[in-house]
Amino acid sequence: MSCKQLCITLVAICSALLVIVLVRTFTLVPRKDVVIACKTADSDFIKLTDQILKRFQKALQIDTISFKRGEYNRDQLLLLGSHLQKSFPVVHSSPLVKLDIIANYSRLYTISGSNTSLTPYLLTAHLDVVPAIAEEWELPPFDAQIKDEFIYARGAIDFKQGIMGILEALEYLLSKGFKPNRSFYIGFGHDEEVTGVDGARAISQELQSRGLKQVEFLLDEGLAVLNGFIPGIKKPVALIGIGEKGFLTLKLYVKGEAGHSSMPLKETAIGILAKAVSKIEDNPLPSMLGYGPEKEMLEHLAHEMPLAARIVMSNLWLFGPIVSWFFSQKPPTNAIIRTVTSVTMFNGGVKTNVLPSDATAYINHRIHPAQSLQEIMDYDRAVINDDRVQISVEDSMVAAAGSPSGENDFGYQIISNSIRQIWTNATTAPGMMIGNTDTKHYKDFTKNIYRFSPTVMFPGDEKRFHGVNERISKNNYEQAINFYYHIIVNADKRLLMGNTDTRHYAMFTKNIYRFCPTVMFLGDEKRFHGINERISKKNYEQAINFYYHVITNADQRSLINIHQHSDEL
Numbered sequence: 001m002s003c004k005q006l007c008i009t010l011v012a013i014c015s016a017l018l019v020i021v022l023v024r025t026f027t028l029v030p031r032k033d034v035v036i037a038c039k040t041a042d043s044d045f046i047k048l049t050d051q052i053l054k055r056f057q058k059a060l061q062i063d064t065i066s067f068k069r070g071e072y073n074r075d076q077l078l079l080l081g082s083h084l085q086k087s088f089p090v091v092h093s094s095p096l097v098k099l100d101i102i103a104n105y106s107r108l109y110t111i112s113g114s115n116t117s118l119t120p121y122l123l124t125a126h127l128d129v130v131p132a133i134a135e136e137w138e139l140p141p142f143d144a145q146i147k148d149e150f151i152y153a154r155g156a157i158d159f160k161q162g163i164m165g166i167l168e169a170l171e172y173l174l175s176k177g178f179k180p181n182r183s184f185y186i187g188f189g190h191d192e193e194v195t196g197v198d199g200a201r202a203i204s205q206e207l208q209s210r211g212l213k214q215v216e217f218l219l220d221e222g223l224a225v226l227n228g229f230i231p232g233i234k235k236p237v238a239l240i241g242i243g244e245k246g247f248l249t250l251k252l253y254v255k256g257e258a259g260h261s262s263m264p265l266k267e268t269a270i271g272i273l274a275k276a277v278s279k280i281e282d283n284p285l286p287s288m289l290g291y292g293p294e295k296e297m298l299e300h301l302a303h304e305m306p307l308a309a310r311i312v313m314s315n316l317w318l319f320g321p322i323v324s325w326f327f328s329q330k331p332p333t334n335a336i337i338r339t340v341t342s343v344t345m346f347n348g349g350v351k352t353n354v355l356p357s358d359a360t361a362y363i364n365h366r367i368h369p370a371q372s373l374q375e376i377m378d379y380d381r382a383v384i385n386d387d388r389v390q391i392s393v394e395d396s397m398v399a400a401a402g403s404p405s406g407e408n409d410f411g412y413q414i415i416s417n418s419i420r421q422i423w424t425n426a427t428t429a430p431g432m433m434i435g436n437t438d439t440k441h442y443k444d445f446t447k448n449i450y451r452f453s454p455t456v457m458f459p460g461d462e463k464r465f466h467g468v469n470e471r472i473s474k475n476n477y478e479q480a481i482n483f484y485y486h487i488i489v490n491a492d493k494r495l496l497m498g499n500t501d502t503r504h505y506a507m508f509t510k511n512i513y514r515f516c517p518t519v520m521f522l523g524d525e526k527r528f529h530g531i532n533e534r535i536s537k538k539n540y541e542q543a544i545n546f547y548y549h550v551i552t553n554a555d556q557r558s559l560i561n562i563h564q565h566s567d568e569l
């Protein structure tokens with residue numbers, strides 16, 4: 001090949017790449033329905049009254065701690081149960097609501113809708129919390145005190161704002177006469193923090209034993225409204241978890257030889273294990289960027305970024321390695337691109353002058369959906385490369401597949417639109433849940449599993465999860481309640497806003513039009529599938545005459561001989 005031919009080939013390749021890059025940059029724009037913002041002045045806005053705030057604080061003061069599987073504060077769970085019962089009298093006395101106490105402490109609410117042809121949906125949350133080391137907190141973790149407009153308490157964001165937010169929204173709706181079309185379930189597990197085997201699993205079994213085969217979608221706790229987490233985006237990003245990382249907890253064990261510390265061997269069990277752990281920490285697993293839900297996330301968010309970043313994010317096939325490097329720099333972004341590794345426990349030795357007879361460490365991996373448990377085990381074994389270190393599986397779960405997040409995916413769009421009604425300046429995108437929740441117990445009911453917590457977070461707040469000074473602002477709690485209100489109202493529709501039955505007739509014509517002979521004033525839009533749906537007598541008369549005109553006008557051969565307007569009913 002001559003030099004000229006080589007240059008032409010190179011220019012052709014670069015031009016082709018440029019075209020692909022630009023086409024992807026300017027065509028990846030996700031669906032954004034026009035949504036009606038939820039405003040504090042709206043007649044159906046649920047204000048955070050003193051009473052609502054007080055009952056939230058009370059729920060936070062009850063220390064429903066889970067310690068390990070099967071070990072949780074049973075009395076406190078019962079106390080929380082009676083607090084819910086007292087706080088929400090309408091919910092607990094409504095003929096539309098049936099409450100079942102499952103496995104002594106979990107709660108399953110069944111809310112009956114009038115239209116049995118609509119598939120029910122499921123909202124889940126959990127009653128338990130993780131322990132807290134009180135001395136390290138600014139304010140006591142179970143007092144729920146308020147400082148600078150924030151309520152500080154264990155459970156404030158994980159996840160009693162969900163429990164209380166859902167019930168506040170339902171209490172409000174029922175007290176206003178809301179009668180759902182679509183049935184739905186609310187499941188509150190009591191041991192999510194220790195994998196939900198007693199609570200959520202029993203709720204799921206109860207639903208199965210009732211013959212429930214399918215739910216339209218499931219919304220559980222999950223990702224959040226993130227400010228400043230994603231490089232290049234200033235506006236808040238609300239991530240809806242469409243997938244969930246798996247986990248693998250490995251036990252590393254080294255058998256040593258006890259003896260007097262005055263005559264040590266070259267290496268002790270602790271030394272051998274420490275080297276293994278150090279190798280594990282020095283060799284993070286490779287980036288999987290582009291092979292899991294994070295790809296969809298970045299493609300959704302690209303259009304919110306400045307041009308250079310937009311080009312990069314829309315073309316991960318080309319710029320993946322740069323993005324990987326960038327995302328590896330901070331723990332929250334690192335967590336979404338790879339299987340991460342945490343050495344969480346290390347034990348060995350009994351006395352300062354005794355050689356340790358053994359040593360044990362635990363490694364907790366959070367597995368990227370593109371990798372298998374076996375792959376991670378093999379990787380660790382190869383990295384440690386020392387037969388003296390015995391590796392065994394303590395616990396594991398494969399990652400959850402990505403739930404659909406397309407333009408016509410009902411559950412995803414209902415959640416996305418409800419978020420945008422509350423956080424009007426936020427952009428929504430599918431994301432990957434980096435921790436685990438109760439969702440795995442419900443996976444047989446639907447592939448439409450979404451993980452989103454109505455929690456506003458700024459950088460650094462992620463450390464409050466299971467850490468110290470967990471808190472939520474009063475304003476954020478009010479948003480959480482209104483978010484669930486909109487979820488319930490929006491999900492009560494048969495189809496997504498903008499979708500009607502027309503698609504079933506699409507094969508007959510391209511001339512499909514959508515119009516209702518309904519006169520509307522600002523605010524009336526909430527009556528659609530909301531409460532107090534109505535029409536004026538006059539408007540109904542107009543509707544009849546409108547259809548009269550449609551029929552007579554359409555009865556022409558062409559548009560010329562249009563029907564005379566004097567010919568009224």
Ligand SMILES: CCCCCCCC/C=C\CCCCCCCC(=O)N[C@@H](Cc1ccc(O)cc1)C(=O)O
Nearest residue numbers: 192193195222223224229332333435436437438462
């Ligand atoms: C680009 C942005 C990256 C994302 C930034 C994320 C910021 C933080 C947002 C959400 C935090 C998510 C972590 C919370 C996990 C909550 C649930 C939990 O703690 N689960 C436990 C226990 C568990 C539960 C159920 C299981 O089946 C297994 C374990 C956990 O260890 O995951």
